[in-house]
């Protein structure tokens with residue numbers, strides 16, 4: 001080992017000496033002794049390493065303490081924070097998917113700061129069921145006989161398969177063996193759930209007889225998976241759900257459907273292409289249906305399972321339910337969001353996800369015209385800020401090929417200089433980071449999801465390009 005213990009490094013002060021120095025008093029007053037001690041240790045460590053490099057400049061206490069102050073500042077800022085989602089993808093998984101209504105936020109605040117009847121039956125005064133708070137709405141909204149709520153839809157699929165298919169076989173069409181972002185693969189979930197996957201048909205075509213021929217005494221269920229984030233186009237064939245249900249029932253097997261997004265309403269009523277609902281799927285003969293809480297439903301992250309009473313009772317009793325169950329904050333938010341659906345006429349005004357998905361292009365264009373001058377002024381002569389038509393996406397795998405006409409700002413370099421990646425980074429460095437996307441030589445900010453317009457405009461003065 002090389003001896004790097006140079007004189008420069010020996011000259012570094014001790015933590016105790018620094019804690020006693022007048023220059024550190026302000027830091028101590030602001031951050032407290034334990035936090036400052038931790039940061040001084042870390043900074044000294046880094047300084048020691050720096051001094052071990054050849055040609056390292058000497059220790060400078062003023063600069064060293066400035067670095068410590070910056071570390072204290074940075075280290076205490078929240079890491080998870082609000083951003084402006086101007087990506088054009090409304091239900092953006094990386095940006096937290098659905099924005100939730102004020103009513104849900106208020107209800108969650110109360111549930112966080114006060115005791116709640118989470119598992120307490122107020123009528124009988126005895127132990128109650130955690131899922132009962134959302135079950136009645138889910139039954140009403142889907143026609144399912146019983147409902148179970150878990151952490152997310154991946155957990156819902158896992159719990160259903162593990163309960164109904166353990167050590168047996170589940171038939172799935174080859175065209176539906178999907179991978180969703182973040183490495184959620186149906187075949188992997190199946191094997192972790194202890195289920196043997198039997199692939200049926202081919203990637204582009206699967207027929208009823210393929211399923212019929214694959215049924216053996218080891219078969220536990222037939223499953224259909226919504227092909228969320230892609231479409232199989234051209235020479236294709238899939239078996240309608242009603243026929244798969246009939247086949248399954250002829251063999252006394254349950255028919256399971258993973259819907260993914262699972263909208264609770266007819267989206268066509270709102271000018272969005274139709275996405276199959278849990279109600280339609282159950283009406284077509286599905287026995288158990290799974291879907292997400294934070295995709296088209298517009299609620300918190302959750303996985304919802306609805307279906308036939310006997311199968312659902314087994315799913316609810318699976319010991320793994322305990323590890324996958326919802327906490328009181330999510331249940332409260334879900335309850336608040338589901339109750340909005342009881343009044344569909346008001347839904348568009350009250351459910352942010354639906355409001356954003358249905359914003360008219362002209363309304364967004366008017367907003368673009370309002371904010372364009374402020375953006376142009378903040379960016380200066382180096383950049384051209386134009387109002388441009390763009391296309392938004394629903395996101396989260398829903399309706400991947402349909403896009404909605406929208407409007408936004410397209411920012412391009414005015415001259416030769418101007419690095420779009422640096423501009424994108426500067427927008428991300430704002431107090432409320434602005435996230436757009438770079439396309440065809442422009443940084444595009446799709447304004448479909450721009451709420452808090454005043455804040456957006458007023459923080460532009462902090463932009464450092």
Ligand SMILES: *Cc1c(COP(=O)(O)O)cnc(C)c1O
Nearest residue numbers: 152153154226228260261292397
């Ligand atoms: C999104 C999706 C999932 C995963 O749902 P999460 O709520 O993200 O866990 C599972 N299956 C399908 C078909 C999906 O679209």
